[in-house]
Amino acid sequence: MDSAKSEQDRTVHGAWIASWTAAQQLCEPQNLPPEPFLEGDRCFRNTTIRQTLRVTSTSGQIRVRISNAYGLTPLPITSVTVAVPLPDPRSHLIAGSCSIQTATLKTVKFNDLDTVVIPNGAQAVSDPIEMSIEAGQVLSVSIHMLHGQAGIHVTSHPGSRTDSWLARGERTRTPSLSASGIDGVPVTHWYFLSAIEAWQNSNHGVLALLGDSITDGRNSTDNGNNRWPDLLFDRLSGNPKLSGRFSVANLSLGGNRVMTDGNGANAWTRLERDVISLRNLKCVIICEGVNDIGTADPEEADEVGMRLIQSYQQMITCLHTYDILAIGATLPPFDAEDPTEQVYAQPARVTAARKVNEWIRNSNSFDAIFDVASVLSEPTHSDRIRSEFDCGDHLHPNQRGFQALADFFPIEVLYKCA
Known part of the structure; x- marks a missing residue:
């Protein structure tokens, strides 16, 4: 009862409000991930996807939304982190960077679990994350999928105009995906990430x-x-x-x-x-x-x-x-x-x-x-x-x-x- 009352009090005084969004569509063949992240009829097997985005509000708590709106098979997410990016070693830009400030890393959970399997046509909303953000700030979200997604019906936003990084293995906490031995690959698309929500006053x-x-x-x-x-x-x-x-x-x-x-x-x-x-x-x-x-x-x-x-x-x-x-x-x-x-x-x-x-x-x-x-x-x-x-x-x-x-x-x- 106390937990229910606490959540009711929160709802009266605030709400989870979109701070960044990306409209989702079915990824066209030319915008699917390159090999080896596309293997026949499976995408992103044992792959970490690191993506950056710019939030538009200031808050002390955020949530992450991950979408499988256009998938025809379940989307199994193994682990997710969010962090503040470092300037990219190539471009020196924050947006599109493959590097993160590891001291800012936050583990993203779904109902207290690291993993979530999102049914086809659905989306998952993370648990609240204690993380201070400023309007106009760039964040980095890293998603790892051990088994990848079966089929090639991938939910995405192809026109990101922002580099995302793909790397083999569980790299959600790795400082840089362009470091020696990792061989991260940049692509100018967003995959699966549909929104960052921030807790705001009503x-x-x-x-x-x-x-x-x-x-x-x-x-x-x-x-x-x-x-x-x-x-x-x-x-x-x-x-x-x-x-x-x-x-x-x-x-x-x-x-x-x-x-x-x-x-x-x-x-x-x-x-x-x-x-x-x-x-x-x-x-x-x-x-x-x-x-x-x-x-x-x-x-x-x-x-x-x-x-x-x-x-x-x-x-x-x-x-x-x-x-x-x-x-x-x-x-x-x-x-x-x-x-x-x-x-x-x-x-x-x-x-x-x-x-x-x-x-x-x-x-x-x-x-x-x-x-x-x-x-x-x-x-x-x-x-x-x-x-x-x-x-x-x-x-x-x-x-x-x-x-x-x-x-x-x-x-x-x-x-x-x-």
Whole structure:
């Protein structure tokens, strides 16, 4: 009874809130681990995976979530540790480092056990870990699997833009996976790790982003943590009214679409499964739709645009059911003078995207608008991205474009839920 009352008291005064997230999808064949970590129809046999991530809140306790959402077989975890990384001996960066400060090592347990077997489609949540973290800090999580996972249906976030390290053997407490005799192998993907939760007071909120490759950070700097949501978090941290009030949960997937599965489940599905399930969720920025129109048959682009608008309306209704603020991002420009340089750049698709953006801006359906198109587009050609923001494919922003998105996001809309 005393234990139950203690947990009840904790719940009244605080909650486990996402401090870092990674949207999960089925790992594509080209993003599966390299040999020898892929052996026929088994992955990660007797392998340690060391992964780094950047938290967005300050706390004295954390929990780790490990996902087998897309696995078809159980995921047997042998041991897990969390630590503060040291600068990588190659890059001298903290993010993507293969090295840890061993004095900071914490053993991660699951119901007082070192091991856990996660059924297919499920995820495991660790016991609370006494560990002080600061907003903006990078952590290192090491996962060892003695037997690996049967099959090649691996749950992952391929577009990590952050190095992870693979090494044979139980290396969760090893200072560096690039040390002599270990031969650690870097890969630019996250595997299985879906969230770090932090214990926060009850008025701490979460700002979630549901997006595609632009929000996932394509063309950001590997190990730079400079995706535009990272830069937005930095901006919030420097705002006296918002600093320390929100964690930022980026739940974006490259190639993701609102209405059709592909790279991960469609965003309409992911909204309820991955986003609304977040504790203390205050606001969601919906940054998807360009891939629905860009992959549509040009003759059907207008119809797809109309369906996309209806999908937005359904998603808004869903968010409002839970009293969550819905912010709509306009579709980015993707037209090109030479259509061979951007496969989406067909007149019918451009027109359909323009109609969707007019609806987002003028329908008053969203609680607020983030006009991505206006931030990124050429002043004299609103359907094309500015040359100074163009990574070269006429769709994805470069680092200057990411900074512009972070700088022009209307953070004042967050005051009402801070």
